[in-house]
Amino acid sequence: MAGQAKHEELRQALLAAMAGSPPHTPLPTEREISARHGVSRNTVRQALDALEAAGSVYRVQGAGTFVAPSVVSKSLSLTSFSEDMRARDLEPASRLLAAQTVRAGRRIAEQLGIAPDDEVVRVSRLRLADGSPMCLENVHLPAARVPGLAEEDLSGSLYDLLTERYRLDIRSAEQIVRAVDLDETESALLGVPPGSAGLRVRRVGLDRRESPVEATTTIYRADRYDIRFTVRRSQP
Amino acid sequence: MAGQAKHEELRQALLAAMAGSPPHTPLPTEREISARHGVSRNTVRQALDALEAAGSVYRVQGAGTFVAPSVVSKSLSLTSFSEDMRARDLEPASRLLAAQTVRAGRRIAEQLGIAPDDEVVRVSRLRLADGSPMCLENVHLPAARVPGLAEEDLSGSLYDLLTERYRLDIRSAEQIVRAVDLDETESALLGVPPGSAGLRVRRVGLDRRESPVEATTTIYRADRYDIRFTVRRSQP
DNA sequence: TAGTGGTCTAGACCACTAG
DNA sequence: TAGTGGTCTAGACCACTAG
Numbered sequence: 259m260a261g262q263a264k265h266e267e268l269r270q271a272l273l274a275a276m277a278g279s280p281p282h283t284p285l286p287t288e289r290e291i292s293a294r295h296g297v298s299r300n301t302v303r304q305a306l307d308a309l310e311a312a313g314s315v316y317r318v319q320g321a322g323t324f325v326a327p328s329v330v331s332k333s334l335s336l337t338s339f340s341e342d343m344r345a346r347d348l349e350p351a352s353r354l355l356a357a358q359t360v361r362a363g364r365r366i367a368e369q370l371g372i373a374p375d376d377e378v379v380r381v382s383r384l385r386l387a388d389g390s391p392m393c394l395e396n397v398h399l400p401a402a403r404v405p406g407l408a409e410e411d412l413s414g415s416l417y418d419l420l421t422e423r424y425r426l427d428i429r430s431a432e433q434i435v436r437a438v439d440l441d442e443t444e445s446a447l448l449g450v451p452p453g454s455a456g457l458r459v460r461r462v463g464l465d466r467r468e469s470p471v472e473a474t475t476t477i478y479r480a481d482r483y484d485i486r487f488t489v490r491r492s493q494p
Numbered sequence: 495m496a497g498q499a500k501h502e503e504l505r506q507a508l509l510a511a512m513a514g515s516p517p518h519t520p521l522p523t524e525r526e527i528s529a530r531h532g533v534s535r536n537t538v539r540q541a542l543d544a545l546e547a548a549g550s551v552y553r554v555q556g557a558g559t560f561v562a563p564s565v566v567s568k569s570l571s572l573t574s575f576s577e578d579m580r581a582r583d584l585e586p587a588s589r590l591l592a593a594q595t596v597r598a599g600r601r602i603a604e605q606l607g608i609a610p611d612d613e614v615v616r617v618s619r620l621r622l623a624d625g626s627p628m629c630l631e632n633v634h635l636p637a638a639r640v641p642g643l644a645e646e647d648l649s650g651s652l653y654d655l656l657t658e659r660y661r662l663d664i665r666s667a668e669q670i671v672r673a674v675d676l677d678e679t680e681s682a683l684l685g686v687p688p689g690s691a692g693l694r695v696r697r698v699g700l701d702r703r704e705s706p707v708e709a710t711t712t713i714y715r716a717d718r719y720d721i722r723f724t725v726r727r728s729q730p
Numbered sequence: 731t732a733g734t735g736g737t738c739t740a741g742a743c744c745a746c747t748a749g
Numbered sequence: 750t751a752g753t754g755g756t757c758t759a760g761a762c763c764a765c766t767a768g
Contacts, residue, residue, distance in 0.1 A: 263755085263756065263757095264756075264757075265756075265757090281704070282703070282704075287733080287734065287735085288734080288735065289733095289734090297757080297758085298757060298758045298759065298760090299758095299759085299760095300536075300756090300757065300758075300759095301756080301757060301758085303735090303736090304756080304757090306735095316702070316703065316704045317734095317735065317736095318702060318703065318734085318735080318765090318766075319734070319735045319736060319764065319765050319766075320733080320734050320735065320736095320764070320765035320766035320767080321733095321734060321735080321765080321766050321767075322733090322734060322735075322766090323734090323735075324703070324704075326704050327704055327705070334570075334723065334725045335725055335726060335727065336725040336726055336727045428727070429726065429727050430724055430725060430726040430727065431724065431725050432722070432723075432724050433722065433723055433724070433725060434720050434721070434722050435671060435693070435720060435721040435722075436693065436716060436719075436720045436721075437673035437674070437691040437692055437693040437714075437716035438673070438691055438716060439690065439691045439716075453689060454675065455673040455674055455675045455691035455692070455716075456673055456691070457671070457672065457673040466552070466554060467518065467552065467554065467560070468517070468518075468552045468560075468562050468563055469563070478673075480672060480673035480674060480675075480691075483672075484670050484671060484672045485670070485671040485672075486668070486669065486670050486671075487570065487668075487669055487723075488666055488667065488668050488669070489570045489571055489572040489666060489667050489669060490571060490572055490665065490666040491571065491572045491664070491665050491666065499736085499737065499738095500737075500738075501737075501738090523752080523753065523754085524753080524754065525752095525753090533738080533739085534738060534739045534740065534741090535739090535740085535741095536737090536738065536739075536740090537737080537738060537739085539754090539755090540737080540738090542754095553753095553754065553755095554746090554747075554753085554754080555745065555746050555747075555753070555754045555755060556745070556746035556747035556748080556752080556753050556754065556755095557746080557747050557748075557752095557753060557754080558747090558752095558753060558754075559753090559754075
């Protein structure tokens with residue numbers, strides 16, 4: 259099991275040990291951690307790599323490894339709406355607007371790597387956070403991969419249903435974020451004045467072979483939602 | 495030098511070898527690459543880690559490593575406006591609107607970790623792509639770190655100036671993306687109808703010690719700009 | 731100049747895939 | 750069941766920091 263790997267156990271132990279330390283506090287050296295935990299230095303570095311990627315520590319060659327001042331955010335990861343809302347301390351809920359089998363059309367077909375005349379199941383939902391509207395979500399799935407989906411209970415987590423019932427495991431996603439002017443229908447559903455700005459996220463979900471299995475467009479209320487992430491300079 | 499490391503050379507060699515291969519083409523096994531290039535398997539894995547992070551390959555345990563179908567995008571990295579535009583095949587340019595030393599104020603002070611009464615240099619620029627407006631950019635820097643900046647030539651790359659003249663190296667940044675309704679001034683400068691939506695990016699630039707050195711707000715035209723990136727599922 | 735993280739080696743066994 | 754990527758070891762030298 260992945261959670262049992264030594265580097266993963268060590269990562270959790272280091273994170274727990276860091277709790278409460280002020281920013282820029284030095285961690286023990288890699289060689290010290292290695293000796294103290296009875297693992298090789300490579301394993302220590304694996305654990306530190308994960309902590310660095312998560313924004314918990316930073317490393318300076320020749321100087322040491324330090325507790326990062328977590329001002330804002332961590333790196334982005336693929337989350338469901340429910341996970342995302344809970345991370346923001348909001349209670350997620352859902353109102354099903356439509357679930358039907360339709361022709362894919364050009365754009366969706368291209369995103370999913372199927373033919374425009376192939377069928378897709380389209381699930382439209384209004385997503386709520388603490389009881390009031392947060393976003394409009396339109397999911398498209400190849401009908402051939404999800405037989406009978408439109409007849410399922412779609413008020414809960416769609417991702418869980420896809421994983422458990424249809425063995426579709428979405429491992430990563432390509433996202434395109436844009437600002438849009440909401441149309442009348444969208445404004446009304448989201449409970450904001452017509453013509454307000456909205457944040458639109460187009461997502462193509464990929465399985466572990468990087469093949470597209472899901473195409474989703476989500477439009478968020480601009481006044482309630484933002485996207486936070488850390489970027490690093492890559493070497494040129 | 496970093497560019498001379500074996501894993502970096504190998505990364506480039508593998509990328510070159512992959513060029514033109516259709517998606518899902520298997521790469522040689524790690525052991526084969528190791529033998530063929532005369533490096534250890536760990537070094538091979540370092541090179542493949544980088545290719546995986548960049549979205550060039552994907553790995554399936556027990557099965558192999560494969561050329562990724564690069565449908566849309568790579569992972570986000572910290573880029574200057576000029577780099578960003580060139581990556582989109584657009585020619586960047588700049589019009590200086592203002593450069594002055596002002597009181598930080600509460601929000602900027604908090605972002606930069608200074609006192610609200612401390613001074614900051616504020617540089618406002620309209621950024622153009624292929625000759626027409628793309629975004630409005632407002633950069634704030636602690637005045638103590640950049641003496642004389644307001645008097646410099648600010649029509650070119652501010653990042654280059656900060657690096658070369660002031661030894662401020664911005665290694666990473668925390669960003670918050672939101673959709674906003676443009677006000678009249680913003681619409682006029684960007685050349686779009688009043689009330690249009692805009693994409694606002696608030697960025698705090700950090701040095702290699704994760705200390706904030708720059709606070710920037712950029713407002714992009716919604717019709718010309720989007721943000722693309724790949725997210726992966728993290729283990730729970 | 732002592733001590734740090736960065737790179738690298740040559741092994742070994744484990745978890746998983748796919749015929 | 751053969752072969753793959755994932756994890757792990759016990760070393761070694763290099764690049765860099767900071768007193």
